[in-house]
Amino acid sequence: MRIGFISNVVHPFVTGGAQKRIHEIGTRLADNGHDVTIYGRHYWDGPKQAKYGNLRLQAVAPSADLYTDDRRSITEALDFSARSLRPLSERLRANEHDLVVTSVFPFFPVLSSKLAALGTNTPVVTTWHEVWRDYWEGYLGPLAPFGKTIEQLTARVPQYPIAVSGITADRLAEIGPSRDRIEVVPNGIDVEKIRNAPLPEKSYDVLFAGRLIEDKNVALLLEAFDTIAERHDATLGIIGDGPEMDRLQKQAATLADQIEFLGFLDDYEDVLGHMRAARVFASPSTREGFGITFAEAMAADCTVIAAQHPESAASEVIGDAGYLVEPTVDAIADQLDAALDGDRPPQDPLERAGKYDWDAVAEQAETVYQRAIDGRW
Structure with a gap:
């Protein structure tokens, strides 16, 4: 051709x-x-x-x-x-x-x-x-x-x-x-590249990566994390930038101390390395035409938490290799709690990631x- x-x-x-x-x-x-x-x-x-x-x-x-x-x-x-x-x-x-x-x-x-x-x-x-x-x-x-x-x-x-x-x-x-x-x-995604991405010096238990816009619902994630952070002594890393950055940082300043904004990372491998180091990848976005970060996080063997929503393809991408929840603070918090306790999805995330x-x-x-x-x- x-x-x-x-x-x-x-x-x-x-x-x-x-x-x-x-x-x-x-x-x-x-x-x-x-x-x-x-x-x-x-x-x-x-x-x-x-x-x-x-x-x-x-x-x-x-x-x-x-x-x-x-x-x-x-x-x-x-x-x-x-x-x-x-x-x-x-x-x-x-x-x-x-x-x-x-x-x-x-x-x-x-x-x-x-x-x-x-x-x-x-x-x-x-x-x-x-x-x-x-x-x-x-x-x-x-x-x-x-x-x-x-x-x-x-x-x-x-x-x-x-x-x-x-x-x-x-x-x-x-x-x-x-x-x-x-x-x-x-x-x-490049599964091999993800699996071999260099690990960061500092890692986070829960990770979000994406553009900081309203549809990503990072504000819900911050509130949900705040309710379970102390029980698990967990940390949350937010990778990305966007018009919601200032508002989200002000919100986080009133919540758990274990929340850190990393901004936009120029090196794509740095994002992948943080995924490898994280235990949970959470993104309650309600508008995803595909949702590439879900596939990347599965390849990094994260427990993926996404929003169940008619405007998001998350369910199609994740299948049974992650968790889908209502985009509410309580639902996200409950699933974060379970994931940090060690709950894993029915299907192996690595296996699911291979199809992408x-x-x-x-x-x-x-x-x-x-x-x-x-x-x-």
Whole structure:
């Protein structure tokens, strides 16, 4: 296969889940003999056309700030999409790619990829990490109708859609393609890398890692931990940063002394090392399109505690290899109490984590991509 991935940001020059997925799948497909090119912004040093490992990089736009006031920039997305249209169209008309794979968010690259493919037989495969629907209300406020409209328009563009979880596929089917047209290929982890991550000098009994936003419900976790911390002489480490940081730190100042905020850790291996050292990983998030930290924590052999919620794929990721609780202080506290007493889930977390190893995920992606090329979707 000759594959063109479209992503305004490119791993590892800019970190993030969507671009890491492209890197990990693309690297493995290239190892299997496929030709892989990533079209993105020019975040790397050197020429616009470059090699990174076995991947070809093609800059179609200069580097740019991705966020405006803590929100993804609409003008950046429009600019990248407009700039990528011509070079991608030229490559497709020269028959240089068998398919194009586009990460959906921030939507506009899907539309430009489809325009570039007009007049060719090149299928456009889309990867849906989340479907926001009413979440746009809190994210854009008065501009929410604009976000909803673009999301729905993107969902209805003729495409070969992939969702990272069943719950994301179900949400997508509500606004676009029929459910039986949507393939599920999960996000992945490097199990071996996690199992060998260097241990930190200081460890915590309970760990949270993620962006500090309201939906993560870290405030509930702090209150729940406070009720059981003294009985277990336990410690809680909070890894991450975000708009809720100041409020959460003020809240924690009135609670147990054993709570520590580590902030954002630049080195991904440091996060994995803390997971390895922790006994419990707790994240009562109520909005997860997938929930990669749950898979990482299972690979680190943590006892995972997550929220049972219709807007979260946690139950799908964890299965019986962790615990799902109502997102309330009492329910979280009870499960923390039991986990710190040594309760373990019915299924081995390490076994469950194996299904999300990048090797297995890349194999699934390869099969799905080939079906799109063959017209067997």
